[in-house]
Amino acid sequence: MILPGHIALAIFGHKLLRVDLPTAMAASLAPDLVDKALAQVLQITPSGRYAMHSLVGWAAISAVVFLVGGKERGRAWAVGHFLHFIGDGGEMPWLLFLRDYSFSAPKGFGDVFWEAFATTEGLLRFAFELVLLGGALAWMVHDHRAEQAKSANQGANG
Numbered sequence: 001m002i003l004p005g006h007i008a009l010a011i012f013g014h015k016l017l018r019v020d021l022p023t024a025m026a027a028s029l030a031p032d033l034v035d036k037a038l039a040q041v042l043q044i045t046p047s048g049r050y051a052m053h054s055l056v057g058w059a060a061i062s063a064v065v066f067l068v069g070g071k072e073r074g075r076a077w078a079v080g081h082f083l084h085f086i087g088d089g090g091e092m093p094w095l096l097f098l099r100d101y102s103f104s105a106p107k108g109f110g111d112v113f114w115e116a117f118a119t120t121e122g123l124l125r126f127a128f129e130l131v132l133l134g135g136a137l138a139w140m141v142h143d144h145r146a147e148q149a150k151s152a153n154q155g156a157n158g
């Protein structure tokens, strides 16, 4: 998945598992921001799916957020970060640092962009992610309006 899909999954996680939205959103976006910056921009790591795309990275960062930000934020981070894995799918270095992985050279931004927007499969995937994001946002707006109507009712009755 790319941005719209990861944002949508964070919203679904927030709604279905009742986790803090900003934390889940940050956790859902962080793996790509960190790993792709390290691999494709700074060229420090061998792959855009590296430490943040591993169970070790997931557990370590979730534990740090838990210790620094408390139980609710820690839970929200764990959920959002794990939803990133589900959104990505495919091969992941799950046990990085515990076993060896061989990585193919990281894709350049041109290749990533080409795959995402210049192929039929990429465009269909992007369209699917936009639909998913639309559904997630519609769900949030619906619940927000329902809550507003409820509190307006309580105000009128109280």
Ligand SMILES: [Zn+2]
Residues within 6 Å of the ligand: 031, 032, 049, 053, 084, 088
């Ligand atoms: Zn990713």
